Structures are given as C-alpha cells and as structure tokens.
Amino acid sequence: MASHNICFLVSSLLLTTLFQIQTKVLCYQYKVGDLDAWGIPTSTNSQLYAKWSKFHNLTLGDSLLFLYPPSQDSVIQVTQESYKSCNIKDPILYMNNGNSLFNITSHGDFYFTSGVVGHCQKNQKIHISIGGNGNVDVEANSPTSLPANAPSYQTVFGNIPIAPSSSNSPHLASTFHVLIIGSIISIMFFALM
Incomplete structure (x- = not known):
C-alpha cells in the first residue's frame, strides 16, 4: 500500500512539473x-x-x-x-x-x-x-x-x-497534450506496481 502511495506521489509530481515546464508562446x-x-x-x-x-x-x-x-x-x-x-x-x-x-x-x-x-x-x-x-x-x-x-x-x-x-485555443491544445502525457506516465507507474 505504501508503494502505491509513493507511485501516486511521484506521478503527481511529474504531472505538476510538466505543467510548470509548459510555456505559452503566442507570438507570430x-x-x-x-x-x-x-x-x-x-x-x-x-x-x-x-x-x-x-x-x-x-x-x-x-x-x-x-x-x-x-x-x-x-x-x-x-x-x-x-x-x-x-x-x-x-x-x-x-x-x-x-x-x-x-x-x-x-x-x-x-x-x-x-x-x-x-x-x-x-x-x-x-x-x-x-x-x-x-x-x-x-x-x-x-x-x-x-x-x-x-x-x-x-x-x-x-x-x-x-x-x-488571440483566443486560448493554442494554449488549450498544449494543455491537453500535457494532460495526456501526464496520464500516460501515471498509468505506466501504476502498471509497474
């Protein structure tokens, strides 16, 4: 059970890090x-x-x-x-x-x-x-x-x-990609347990 909590914590930290790394570039x-x-x-x-x-x-x-x-x-x-x-x-x-x-x-x-x-x-x-x-x-x-x-x-x-x-569509698309990547990483961690 403790390893399951550690895995969840690590995947949450990775997902948070991915959100922080994401940059919003809207210059053309x-x-x-x-x-x-x-x-x-x-x-x-x-x-x-x-x-x-x-x-x-x-x-x-x-x-x-x-x-x-x-x-x-x-x-x-x-x-x-x-x-x-x-x-x-x-x-x-x-x-x-x-x-x-x-x-x-x-x-x-x-x-x-x-x-x-x-x-x-x-x-x-x-x-x-x-x-x-x-x-x-x-x-x-x-x-x-x-x-x-x-x-x-x-x-x-x-x-x-x-x-x-100037809508948020580029930002929403990149946020969606980060969520997908974070979900895949979380699933991989849970699958290894």
Whole structure:
C-alpha cells in the first residue's frame, strides 16, 4: 500500500512539473500581404493591405515581415497624417533591405507605406492597430469590405485562411497534450506496481 502511495506521489509530481515546464508562446511572424508580398496592389485587389490588416489579429510580440525587391521598393513607418496624405518625407522608420522585419513592442496604431514616390497613392500602405478595437483600416473612399465573419480572403493563389486569433485555443491544445502525457506516465507507474 505504501508503494502505491509513493507511485501516486511521484506521478503527481511529474504531472505538476510538466505543467510548470509548459510555456505559452503566442507570438507570430506575419508576412505582410501573404503570398502577394509587399508591392503595389493590382487594380482588381486595390484594398489588399486593408483586407490583410483586418483579417490578421496581431498582438504584442508579433512581427511584420515585409518582403520586396530591395532595388525596387522599401517600407517606411509614418505618422497617421503622413499615411492619409501619402507624405513620405521624414519617416519614423526607413527599411530598404527587401527583408524588413518590424517587431510589435507596444500598443497603438502603426502606419506603413512604400518609400517610393507614387506607390502610396496606389494603395501600397497598411495601418495596423494593436490593442483596443483590433486591426481596422477604414477610409472614407474604401469600397465595401468583406464581412467580419469571413473564414478567409481571396488572393491570386486562392483563399488564405485567417491567422490564429488571440483566443486560448493554442494554449488549450498544449494543455491537453500535457494532460495526456501526464496520464500516460501515471498509468505506466501504476502498471509497474
């Protein structure tokens, strides 16, 4: 009987240790524009970046990856006023290596556009909002956007599913795996008795 209690205690300690080791990683790197990358949107998909922003639930710790030919384009972070007027002078941040990464380290609104003259006017710009009401880029001249409950959005390569949301589903799945592993270890200990 004492060995049975010791086995239960050891398996409980192992299960507790597995819960403590488990980490919750909810940071993602998002390629801006997905398969379309960073460039001037086509006339048939002129609101590419507004749609992209709306259907990606970005949070603190996430990163934006802008991919583009470095000899032909760049990406700049600008103020809200510069974003609306497409003023590319005096940017907050200038990136031109073709593989530009922006880490989201604070709440707020972030505005990006191409650093090439004329590209912003052709809708090569994106507004990201972190915290509060989520990612919304609504302009007076925007066409009707997709419904909020749309499961995916259209690109030239087909539908792109929505990225993981801020729900606890990744955490629940990993907790479930830890419980299964802990149960298997407990059963093994009891079987050895």
